[in-house]
Amino acid sequence: MTGTPVTTLTYRDALNAALREEMRRDDGVFLMGEEVGVYQGAYKVSRGLLDEFGPMRVVDTPITELGFAGVGVGAAMAGLRPVIEFMTWNFALLAIDQLVNSAAKMRYMSAGQIGVPAVFRGPGGAALQLAAQHSQAFESYYAHIPGLKVVMPATPADAKGLLKSAIRDDDPVVFIEGEMLYNLKGEVPDGEHLVPLGRADVKRAGTDVTIVCHSKTVAVALKAAEQLAGEGVSAEVLDLRTIRPLDSAALLGSVGRTHRCVVAEEGWSFAGVGAQVVDVIQREAFDQLDAPVLRVTGADVPMPYNKHLEKAAKVDAAKIVDAVGRVLYR
Amino acid sequence: MAGSTAARRTRGGGAARPADAGAADQYRLWLREMLLIRRFEEKAGEAYSLGKIGGFCHLYIGQEAVAVGSIAALRPDDYIVCSYREHGHALARGIPARAVMAELFGKAAGCSGGKGGSMHLFDAARGFMGGHGIVGGHIPLATGMAFAAKYRGTEQVAVCYFGEAAVNNGAFHEALNMAALWKLPCVYICENNRYGMGTALERASALYDISERASSYDMINEVVDGQDVLAMKNAMDRAVERARIEKAPTLLEVRTYRFMGHSMSDPIHGHYRTKEEVEEHRKRDPIALWSQKLMADGLMDEPAVRALDAEVTAEIADAYRFADEAADPEPGALFADVYAPEKG
Numbered sequence: 007m008t009g010t011p012v013t014t015l016t017y018r019d020a021l022n023a024a025l026r027e028e029m030r031r032d033d034g035v036f037l038m039g040e041e042v043g044v045y046q047g048a049y050k051v052s053r054g055l056l057d058e059f060g061p062m063r064v065v066d067t068p069i070t071e072l073g074f075a076g077v078g079v080g081a082a083m084a085g086l087r088p089v090i091e092f093m094t095w096n097f098a099l100l101a102i103d104q105l106v107n108s109a110a111k112m113r114y115m116s117a118g119q120i121g122v123p124a125v126f127r128g129p130g131g132a133a134l135q136l137a138a139q140h141s142q143a144f145e146s147y148y149a150h151i152p153g154l155k156v157v158m159p160a161t162p163a164d165a166k167g168l169l170k171s172a173i174r175d176d177d178p179v180v181f182i183e184g185e186m187l188y189n190l191k192g193e194v195p196d197g198e199h200l201v202p203l204g205r206a207d208v209k210r211a212g213t214d215v216t217i218v219c220h221s222k223t224v225a226v227a228l229k230a231a232e233q234l235a236g237e238g239v240s241a242e243v244l245d246l247r248t249i250r251p252l253d254s255a256a257l258l259g260s261v262g263r264t265h266r267c268v269v270a271e272e273g274w275s276f277a278g279v280g281a282q283v284v285d286v287i288q289r290e291a292f293d294q295l296d297a298p299v300l301r302v303t304g305a306d307v308p309m310p311y312n313k314h315l316e317k318a319a320k321v322d323a324a325k326i327v328d329a330v331g332r333v334l335y336r
Numbered sequence: 337m338a339g340s341t342a343a344r345r346t347r348g349g350g351a352a353r354p355a356d357a358g359a360a361d362q363y364r365l366w367l368r369e370m371l372l373i374r375r376f377e378e379k380a381g382e383a384y385s386l387g388k389i390g391g392f393c394h395l396y397i398g399q400e401a402v403a404v405g406s407i408a409a410l411r412p413d414d415y416i417v418c419s420y421r422e423h424g425h426a427l428a429r430g431i432p433a434r435a436v437m438a439e440l441f442g443k444a445a446g447c448s449g450g451k452g453g454s455m456h457l458f459d460a461a462r463g464f465m466g467g468h469g470i471v472g473g474h475i476p477l478a479t480g481m482a483f484a485a486k487y488r489g490t491e492q493v494a495v496c497y498f499g500e501a502a503v504n505n506g507a508f509h510e511a512l513n514m515a516a517l518w519k520l521p522c523v524y525i526c527e528n529n530r531y532g533m534g535t536a537l538e539r540a541s542a543l544y545d546i547s548e549r550a551s552s553y554d555m556i557n558e559v560v561d562g563q564d565v566l567a568m569k570n571a572m573d574r575a576v577e578r579a580r581i582e583k584a585p586t587l588l589e590v591r592t593y594r595f596m597g598h599s600m601s602d603p604i605h606g607h608y609r610t611k612e613e614v615e616e617h618r619k620r621d622p623i624a625l626w627s628q629k630l631m632a633d634g635l636m637d638e639p640a641v642r643a644l645d646a647e648v649t650a651e652i653a654d655a656y657r658f659a660d661e662a663a664d665p666e667p668g669a670l671f672a673d674v675y676a677p678e679k680g
Contacts (some may be wrong), residue, residue, distance in 0.1 A: 008578025036487065060485060068517070073509050073510025080480020080494075083465055084415065086487060088480075103507075108477060116458035116466065118673040152674050176676035302379050 011196045018188040020162035021051045021127075024113030025089065026170035027197070029059055032087060035173055038065040038074055039091030039128075040305055048093045049129060049188050065299070075101035077124065079108045079178075082124040087173060091282065092128035095144050095182055101126075102147070102220055105313040109178035110153030123180045127169070129185035130158075131272045133220060135316060141309035145220075149250040150179040155179045156249040160224035162192035164247055167201030175203060204248045206256035212242035215266040218283050220246040222332040223270050223321055229265040230326035241330060249279055255288050258294075261287055264309050265296040270326050273302040302326050342381055342546065360635050361648040364644070366408065366565050370400040373424040375588075376433055377596075379452075380423065380440055385601045387658065389440045390460035393454045396424035398595035400528050403428040405568025406495065406588075409576045415463045417478035417496040420455035421527075421594075422467035425497060431459045433655035443662035450665045451673070471532075472498065472505030475524070479511040482522035486583060495523045500589075501532025509536045516553035521579035521620040523572070524587045527562065529582060529594040534608035539560055547589035555587055562592030563622045566629075593617040 016025065029035045041048045043056040043066040056064040066072040071092060078088040092098040098105075098230040100172045109122045119157075132141035149156045157172055157179055159165040165183070172179040184190075209224055210231050219227040232242040244260050246253065261267050267287060269280035287299055305319040338638035377395045384393050388542055396403070407416065412595060418425045426436050432446050439446025440454050446463040448458045455469045465481065472642055478496030502508050503526060515522045550557035556578065560571040568590065577588035577610035595618055597603050605611045631637040636644075 068510075068513060070510040070514070073506055073514055074478075074509065076476020076507065077480035077483055077514060080417075080482075081484040081487070082480070083477065084481045084484035086484050103470060103473055104476065108472055110466070111677065112466070114673045115448060115452045115456040116460065117450075117451050117669075119458050119460040120465065123676075155675075176679075189402070219419075246413055260436035 010199070012193040013196055014191055015162050015194045016188065017162045017184070017190045017192070018049060018051055020166040020194045021169055021183065022053060022055070023067050023194070024166045024173070025052065025055060026058065027168055028173040029055070029063060030322065034085065035087045035089065036063040036090045037091060038067055038078055038192040039071055039115060040067055040093050042066060042091050046317055047091075049185075051188070052091070062254050070103060071097050071101040075104040076108060078124050078126070079104055079112070079122055082122040082178070083112060083120050087123050089125045089127060089173060092126065094128055094140065094185065095130040096142055098126070098128065098139050098144070105148065105154065105178065105180065106151055109198060110151045113177070114153060121176050124175045125169070125172045125179045125181050127181035127183060129180035129188070131185055132316070132320065133185040135311055135313055136309075137311040138179050138308035142166050143180055143271070143304065146273060149279060152180065153255070155183070157203055157247070158182045158221040159247060160184070160187070160221050160245050162211070163191060163194045163199070164201055164207070167199045167269040168203065168247065171203050179203070182221065186222050201247070201279060204253055206253035207245045207247055208242060208260065209245045210241070210243040212240040212264065214240045214264055216242045216244055216260040216264045216332060217278070217326060218244050218246065218267060220249065220271065220279070225270050225325055226321055226323055230323040230330065233323060233327055234330055239330065239334065245282065246279075252282065252286065254290065257286055258291050261291050262294050265294055267295070267299045267307050268302060268326060268329045268333055269299060270321055271300040272304055272321055275301060276306065276308055278303055300329045300333055302329050324326065337652055343360065344411070358613055362408070363630055366404050367623070367626055367641070368644055368648060369404045369428050370437060370626065371648045372399045372433065372651065374623055375404065375649050376437070376655070377423060377425060379652050379656050380518045381461055381600065383656065385438070386558060389454065390442065391453055391455075392420070393440070393600045394421040394598065395596045395600070396421055396594075397419070398590045398621070399527055399529060399562065399619070400424055400588050401568055401626065402525070402536050402562045402592055405565040406525055406572040408569050409572035410493065410495065412493050413463060413490075415478065415481040415492060417465045417474050417494065418467045418497045419471070419474065419499060419502070420467050420469045420664050421499070422497070424456065426457045426464060427542050428461070429459070429462050429464050430652070431457070431462060431464060433651055434658040435660040437655040440664050441577035441659040441662065442664065443659055444587065444660070444664040444665040446670070449669065451669065472502040472507035473499070475507050475511040479520060479522055482520035482579075482585070483516065483518065485521055486518070491513055491580050493521045493576050495525060497527060500528035500530070500537055500542060500546055501535065502526070504541055507642065509552070511548070512553045512555060512585070515585040516555045519583045520585055521583050522585045523579055524585065525593055526587065526589045528589055529592050531594070533596070533598045534602070534606060536608065547587060550587040555585055557587040557589065560588050560590045562590035563620045563625060565622060565626050577579045594622075636639065
């Protein structure tokens with residue numbers, strides 16, 4: 007990145023910049039969803055876009071996730087590049103038929119005649135005390151589906167670079183933002199900053215253990231790594247960035263160096279993203295491992311409202327540090 | 337919007353327009369297309385019984401006039417989106433019978449490369465945007481294509497076909513609401529064949545008059561006799577013009593009847609309808625009605641109709657042979673087209 011001008015932006019404004027730049031670049035790109043226009047976005051990601059691009063390209067919808075997700079798929083089948091915003095991924099469950107049965111399968115069912123170059127984006131995961139129906143991490147649902155790509159940026163720079171790549175991608179991309187990340191600030195390269203899909207990123211280099219993570223768990227893992235450094239443990243923090251396609255090479259490269267691994271994720275453990283990561287590591291790097299791979303996940307319960315119970319249900323640095331201690335047999 | 341429905345409903349049907357020479361050719365073409373679909377479906381049923389076609393197979397026999405009459409009103413660049421009972425629409429759109437039959441046989445020469453099958457016929461070059469297998473799920477897709485047409489400022493129209501059972505589905509409601517709200521050039525064709533699989537309309541819908549549903553969206557609607565190909569064409573002309581010129585959607589409730597079971601595993605009448613009911617509806621066979629009309633109007637005589645039938649039957653026999661002899665997809669096709677090719 008040397009020489010590239012950077013600006014400090016929030017994650018929210020980095021996403022806004024990506025949308026704005028891609029809408030300027032390609033007049034087939036449009037944004038559709040609840041409150042994206044007049045209201046300027048439920049999380050203000052689309053602030054100012056209605057003014058610049060007008061109501062045909064920044065389209066407010068009724069509260070009808072299945073309907074407007076399907077409209078997005080249809081528009082993409084007709085050659086446009088829709089960006090469909092879900093106010094949160096909890097509400098997108100109403101639209102999952104369109105993602106799974108329409109978007110993911112169109113290219114295959116038509117033997118390559120009709121693709122769906124659409125991005126479905128919005129915040130996922132838990133925020134604070136939003137209780138069971140508003141605090142869910144669904145990435146493993148979508149990552150299960152051949153035909154979909156699943157992208158989850160953890161930093162403002164990745165948010166911009168990955169969203170720009172997702173919009174240009176010819177396949178349907180599930181783009182899950184972190185509800186707690188929108189105010190996160192970071193340096194973001196100006197202009198044409200593209201982060202390729204399918205590439206993990208070492209957010210902190212280390213030699214003793216690999217902590218695999220994604221989205222807002224990256225910040226938690228970095229905090230754990232900092233704490234571990236104080237205890238003389240050098241932890242590598244590997245941010246998956248894209249869940250599908252999974253960057254197996256980066257996983258194996260890191261574990262090949264550290265020989266120990268902890269996989270942390272916000273979501274539930276059963277059939278979660280970490281289960282797939284562990285599968286790759288045990289098959290491809292069995293001989294490299296000095297300890298079983300451990301997972302740190304959200305508690306296997308619907309999210310409680312009470313703040314103490316909620317805290318207990320969430321992944322935190324202490325839980326990661328504890329798991330690292332166990333893979334190091336400390 | 338009290339009272340708006342009657343005001344917004346147009347009335348279809350009526351007397352046939354006088355047939356000039358061009359119209360006469362078109363009329364004969366419609367008969368040919370309906371016969372082609374009928375013979376195709378009969379052959380597909382036979383092939384299914386022989387195990388040459390697998391999975392689900394939903395025949396269109398009895399409803400031919402709907403696809404033929406409505407698609408006749410479209411331009412080549414319009415979009416067509418169908419449910420899983422779409423062999424007839426594919427043929428009416430001009431996808432060669434060979435390519436459709438080969439798809440049913442799962443062969444590489446099929447219009448979806450053998451990877452879609454009976455329920456997923458595609459031909460992007462003809463704007464044939466698929467058969468879709470989830471009831472109602474394709475209605476928003478057509479709406480999105482209409483949105484794309486309006487977005488680009490083209491004069492294209494999107495047409496969506498679905499059965500009457502789909503109108504109880506949320507996707508129908510959500511899509512029609514947005515189409516009317518945004519004034520999208522979409523024509524929604526509800527092929528009311530009276531049964532959603534084995535459930536009669538009256539056992540599934542609180543409102544029996546499906547066209548009335550349009551009043552929820554302040555959308556123009558029309559009831560069409562789906563056994564009359566000319567009535568279908570005329571109603572569709574009105575709806576398509578409304579979409580193309582006025583950018584307003586229409587709901588057409590087309591009353592028709594399926595003469596066969598829901599799918600190949602369903603007997604013709606079964607537990608949910610009587611043999612007598614089926615026989616009664618067969619009296620209004622759209623092909624018989626239309627050929628009788630052409631003969632009564634002096635546009636064709638009986639030997640001409642028989643010759644046309646023989647010609648179509650031969651075309652289907654050829655399609656069957658072609659499909660039977662065609663190659664399966666290469667093993668490598670298994671992993672092709674899950675994602676777009678990497679950009680160079």
